[in-house]
Amino acid sequence: MISSLSSQTIGILGGGQLGLMLLQAAIDWNLRVHILDPDAEAPCRHLATSFQQGSLTDYDTVYQFGQSVDVLTIEIEKVNVDALEALEREGKKVYPQPSVIRTIQDKRVQKQFFRDHNLPTADFILTDDRGHVTQFTEFLPAFHKLGRDGYDGRGVQRIASADEVHKAFDAPGVLEKAVDFNKELAVIVGRNERGEMMTFPTVEMVFHPEQNLVEYLFAPAEIPEAVNQQAQDIARQTAEAFGIVGLLAVEMFLTKDGDVLVNEVAPRPHNSGHHTIRANVTSQYEQHWRAILNLPLGDTTAYQPAAMVNLLGEPGHTGPARYEGFEQLLGMPGVFPFLYGKAITKPFRKMGHVTVMDTDLERLRQKVAEVKQCVRVVS
Amino acid sequence: MISSLSSQTIGILGGGQLGLMLLQAAIDWNLRVHILDPDAEAPCRHLATSFQQGSLTDYDTVYQFGQSVDVLTIEIEKVNVDALEALEREGKKVYPQPSVIRTIQDKRVQKQFFRDHNLPTADFILTDDRGHVTQFTEFLPAFHKLGRDGYDGRGVQRIASADEVHKAFDAPGVLEKAVDFNKELAVIVGRNERGEMMTFPTVEMVFHPEQNLVEYLFAPAEIPEAVNQQAQDIARQTAEAFGIVGLLAVEMFLTKDGDVLVNEVAPRPHNSGHHTIRANVTSQYEQHWRAILNLPLGDTTAYQPAAMVNLLGEPGHTGPARYEGFEQLLGMPGVFPFLYGKAITKPFRKMGHVTVMDTDLERLRQKVAEVKQCVRVVS
Numbered sequence: 001m002i003s004s005l006s007s008q009t010i011g012i013l014g015g016g017q018l019g020l021m022l023l024q025a026a027i028d029w030n031l032r033v034h035i036l037d038p039d040a041e042a043p044c045r046h047l048a049t050s051f052q053q054g055s056l057t058d059y060d061t062v063y064q065f066g067q068s069v070d071v072l073t074i075e076i077e078k079v080n081v082d083a084l085e086a087l088e089r090e091g092k093k094v095y096p097q098p099s100v101i102r103t104i105q106d107k108r109v110q111k112q113f114f115r116d117h118n119l120p121t122a123d124f125i126l127t128d129d130r131g132h133v134t135q136f137t138e139f140l141p142a143f144h145k146l147g148r149d150g151y152d153g154r155g156v157q158r159i160a161s162a163d164e165v166h167k168a169f170d171a172p173g174v175l176e177k178a179v180d181f182n183k184e185l186a187v188i189v190g191r192n193e194r195g196e197m198m199t200f201p202t203v204e205m206v207f208h209p210e211q212n213l214v215e216y217l218f219a220p221a222e223i224p225e226a227v228n229q230q231a232q233d234i235a236r237q238t239a240e241a242f243g244i245v246g247l248l249a250v251e252m253f254l255t256k257d258g259d260v261l262v263n264e265v266a267p268r269p270h271n272s273g274h275h276t277i278r279a280n281v282t283s284q285y286e287q288h289w290r291a292i293l294n295l296p297l298g299d300t301t302a303y304q305p306a307a308m309v310n311l312l313g314e315p316g317h318t319g320p321a322r323y324e325g326f327e328q329l330l331g332m333p334g335v336f337p338f339l340y341g342k343a344i345t346k347p348f349r350k351m352g353h354v355t356v357m358d359t360d361l362e363r364l365r366q367k368v369a370e371v372k373q374c375v376r377v378v379s
Numbered sequence: 380m381i382s383s384l385s386s387q388t389i390g391i392l393g394g395g396q397l398g399l400m401l402l403q404a405a406i407d408w409n410l411r412v413h414i415l416d417p418d419a420e421a422p423c424r425h426l427a428t429s430f431q432q433g434s435l436t437d438y439d440t441v442y443q444f445g446q447s448v449d450v451l452t453i454e455i456e457k458v459n460v461d462a463l464e465a466l467e468r469e470g471k472k473v474y475p476q477p478s479v480i481r482t483i484q485d486k487r488v489q490k491q492f493f494r495d496h497n498l499p500t501a502d503f504i505l506t507d508d509r510g511h512v513t514q515f516t517e518f519l520p521a522f523h524k525l526g527r528d529g530y531d532g533r534g535v536q537r538i539a540s541a542d543e544v545h546k547a548f549d550a551p552g553v554l555e556k557a558v559d560f561n562k563e564l565a566v567i568v569g570r571n572e573r574g575e576m577m578t579f580p581t582v583e584m585v586f587h588p589e590q591n592l593v594e595y596l597f598a599p600a601e602i603p604e605a606v607n608q609q610a611q612d613i614a615r616q617t618a619e620a621f622g623i624v625g626l627l628a629v630e631m632f633l634t635k636d637g638d639v640l641v642n643e644v645a646p647r648p649h650n651s652g653h654h655t656i657r658a659n660v661t662s663q664y665e666q667h668w669r670a671i672l673n674l675p676l677g678d679t680t681a682y683q684p685a686a687m688v689n690l691l692g693e694p695g696h697t698g699p700a701r702y703e704g705f706e707q708l709l710g711m712p713g714v715f716p717f718l719y720g721k722a723i724t725k726p727f728r729k730m731g732h733v734t735v736m737d738t739d740l741e742r743l744r745q746k747v748a749e750v751k752q753c754v755r756v757v758s
Contacts, residue, residue: 005705006718020406027403027426030720047406049425281713296710303682326384331675334660339385341409 005293006030011069013056015044017340017350018075018269021277023047025285036065043341059083066092073246073292075268077105078149095292096246096267103242104267108147108174114262117241120234121262122253123177130170137162141178144168179261181253185221186272187235189248190287190297197239198297200284202231203272205251208312213348214271216368217308219279222361223254230260238262247288249273271310275355278336279306304334304357307368311337311352311377313345319379321345323352328374334358335371344379351377384672385409390448392435394423396719396729397454397648400656402426404664415444422720438462445471452625452671454647456484457528474671475625475646482621483646487526487553493641496620499613500641501632502556509549516541520557523547558640560632564600565651566614568627569666569676576618577676579663581610582651584630587691592727593650595747596687598658601740602633609639617641626667628652650689654734657715658685683713683736686747690716690731690756692724698758700724702731707753713737714750723758730756 006029012019015037023044026033035048038055045051054061056076062083066072071093072084084098103109114121127133133144140162146155146169158178159165184207188200204221205214221228235250242248242265249270251263273284282290282298290297313321320343329337339352354371358364385408391398394416402423405412414427417434424430433440435455441462445451450472451463463477482488493500506512512523519541525534525548537557538547563586567579583600584593600607614629621627621644628649630642652663661669661677669676692700699722708716718731733750737743 005702006720024403024406027399028715028717030422030718032425043409046411046428047426290709295706298709299712323384327674330669330677333678336407338407339409341385 006032008032008070009034009049009068011036011065011072012044012048012075013062013065013072013079014075015039015042015048015051016075017043017342017352019044020047020340021274021283021285021338022075022269022288024277025283025289028286029289031289034065034069036061041343056080063087066094071095071292073268073288074101077101077267081105093292096242096244096248100242100244100267104265106147107145107150107264108172110264111174111176113241114238117237119238119241119262120260122179125175127168127173127175129172130165130168133159133168133173133175134165136175137165139175139177140165143176143178145174145176147172147174179253180256182256183221183223183254184263185223185231185252185254185260186217186270187231187250187252188270188273188276188284188287189235189239189244189250190284190291190300191239191244191246191248192291192297193245193294196297197236198287198300199232199235200273200276200280200287200300201302202228203275205272208348213312213350214308214310215312216310216372217272217275218364219275219302219306219308227254227258227260234260234262238265242267245294246291247273247284271350271353272308274338274353275306275308275357276300276302277338278355279303279357304359305361305364307356307364309354309356309368309371310350311339311354311375313347313349313351313377315347317377317379318346319344321351322378323375324378325375329354329371332367332370332374335367337375345377385411387411387449388413388428388447390415390444390451391423391427391454392441392444392451392458393454394418394421394427394430395454396422396721396731398423399426399719400653400662400664400717401454401648401667403656404662404668407665408668410668413444413448415440420722435459442466445473450474450671452647452667453480456480456646460484472671475621475623475627479621479623479646483644485526486524486529486643487551489643490553490555492620493617496616498617498620498641499639501558504554506547506552506554508551509544509547512538512547512552512554513544515554516544518554518556519544522555522557524553524555526551526553558632559635561635562600562602562633563642564602564610564631564633564639565596565649566610566629566631567649567652567655567663567666568614568618568623568629569663569670569679570618570623570625570627571670571676572624572673575676576615577666577679578611578614579652579655579659579666579679580681581607582654584651587727592691592729593687593689594691595689595751596651596654597743598654598681598685598687606633606637606639613639613641617644621646624673625670626652626663650729650732651687653717653732654685654687654736655679655681656717657734658682658736683738684740684743686735686743688733688735688747688750689729690718690733690754692726692728692730692756694726696756696758697725698723700730701757702754703757704754708733708750711746711749711753714746716754724756 587594
């Protein structure tokens with residue numbers, strides 16, 4: 001019963017910025033949240049009911065941490081799924097479900113899952129190693145993605161032609177037809193135990209040209225309503241196919257032909273939903289709690305159009321972080337910086353983000369440009 | 380410089396619900412916040428950078444706690460001001476300033492301050508003890524308020540006539556002419572070191588008939604624009620008179636004659652501003668940080684009309700708290716409960732609040748009625 005919300009304990013595997021924003025949302029309902037993270041300096045270290053330093057990939061550590069809580073969730077996919085499955089078998093609530101995490105951990109399995117469930121996705125070939133890749137030069141240009149352990153652009157390479165095949169990762173991967181796309185879209189779906197679903201408005205992601213990291217994002221995406229409907233439907237179908245309990249962030253391509261294709265998914269709060277803290281009735285973080293605690297899902301309506309600018313560590317700067325221009329940011333109306341509390345900045349490290357809001361789209365774009373001009377994370 | 384925002388340490392005297400909401404807002408900017416509170420089970424106990432159990436009224440405890448931080452603030456007025464003054468003399472930033480806290484701690488001094496600064500306030504007489512009160516029967520009906528240590532309705536009595544004078548508190552107090560008022564209003568003012576000021580929209584408080592506690596509140600107040608302007612001006616004048624750095628919540632009466640009179644003030648985040656977390660561009664909690672850290676003050680515009688319902692412990696229930704109807708609340712659109720994490724409920728104890736929002740005032744009122752019907756804090 002709900003009266004016991006604050007008497008149950010929740011564990012999160014991972015104590016980074018997503019965990020931090022989950023903790024911030026958890027304060028509203030006085031949820032007791034315990035964190036496991038390998039980094040003693042993780043952003044969540046001071047703000048959890050308890051913080052345990054330990055490996056997320058070690059069976060015993062994850063298993064024992066899971067046993068100490070009533071509900072277990074994640075803020076990062078790279079965790080020991082065997083331990084989660086053992087906990088699930090023993091009746092522990094583990095959301096998202098270990099089977100979902102297992103499927104998503106390996107991009108090969110994930111892609112095959114899309115195909116098996118008739119979810120539209122770019123054509124692909126599963127490859128075993130570099131030698132295998134060289135057999136498919138007629139399939140190029142393509143993206144070659146490592147099956148496991150890719151993260152934030154690492155583990156993804158573009159192979160334009162046969163000349164470049166020699167640089168392919170020499171490990172199991174997926175060779176994905178390079179799609180001519182106009183936009184990259186994302187929809188975050190919340191789904192609870194009862195199977196209720198609620199989607200956030202479709203957003204448009206703009207990637208950093210070099211780093212394959214989201215550089216900024218607009219919400220809502222500027223797309224025709226029919227395309228929006230397609231993106232929303234595909235996101236729901238994807239969440240339904242997984243049967244996920246929790247959040248599923250569905251990244252999609254809008255091709256030049258007007259098709260919407262699933263690119264990849266994440267079973268947790270996502271970079272493409274940071275702005276919802278300020279801009280939407282329910283944030284993705286609160287929605288995560290609602291979904292995994294089997295509560296009614298919250299209204300996802302936006303109050304105003306919003307943009308999100310990632311605060312990435314400036315190239316050439318490694319060391320204790322300083323935020324140049326932070327005070328000017330705070331003087332700009334409708335501009336909301338959020339810092340992740342990472343002591344050390346490195347080139348392109350995600351150090352924070354800035355949510356920007358405005359009722360007028362042109363002014364919103366103008367403000368985004370000003371924010372990007374104004375703030376730098378340096379050492 | 381602002382780049383060092385997260386390297387400086389902030390201390391809060393008090394770790395109750397106001398401290399909790401300050402901590403929640405502090406997460407955005409990765410502020411390091413240390414808490415001192417006498418209660419080992421205070422709401423802030425798990426969520427601060429550090430939590431120290433100790434007396435807020437003991438000179439040495441407050442002085443030493445203050446020495447350990449760079450900026451010191453409060454979430455409750457009943458603190459040792461001598462220690463704060465010593466710290467201030469030594470160059471510590473103490474906001475609000477000790478002189479402001481000293482004035483406000485004693486309702487006699489506070490009332491005299493209003494008079495000395497030509498701030499409109501109900502006529503009053505300072506009284507030394509019960510015997511003194513009996514000399515002013517022609518001044519009745521009046522409210523008799525204890526000079527010191529009144530809180531949440533305790534320490535305030537209505538004395539209707541000479542027959543009731545025998546029940547007057549036998550301590551220094553203030554006898555305040557009972558005002559025929561239509562509404563009770565409040566305006567929260569933020570003021571930073573540079574003297575910049577920003578007010579939140581005027582709200583209307585509805586008190587519990589028995590408990591002299593805010594039962595619910597509407598924002599914005601339904602008052603003519605001229606009255607609103609008067610309330611806003613008086614609030615600004617009051618903050619200016621104190622020269623406060625921080626927040627000043629100014630409670631006012633709107634009399635039947637259309638006058639606005641200052642009732643009392645609080646130099647900190649206030650019950651009348653809880654709804655700003657959800658309803659306003661900048662919350663009162665974020666504004667407090669902006670004010671005391673000498674940052675630009677934030678936009679106080681409301682996204683939508685809002686109401687706030689206090690969650691008070693149900694009469695007849697003392698013990699571990701349960702929140703009946705909480706799940707139904709979460710299913711209501713635009714309804715945002717906030718629980719303070721107090722383990723034990725007691726009759727009329729403030730256990731949480733619910734913010735209610737709607738674009739339509741009639742629906743807003745309807746929702747408030749539903750919320751009050753729906754939820755009960757029981758043991």
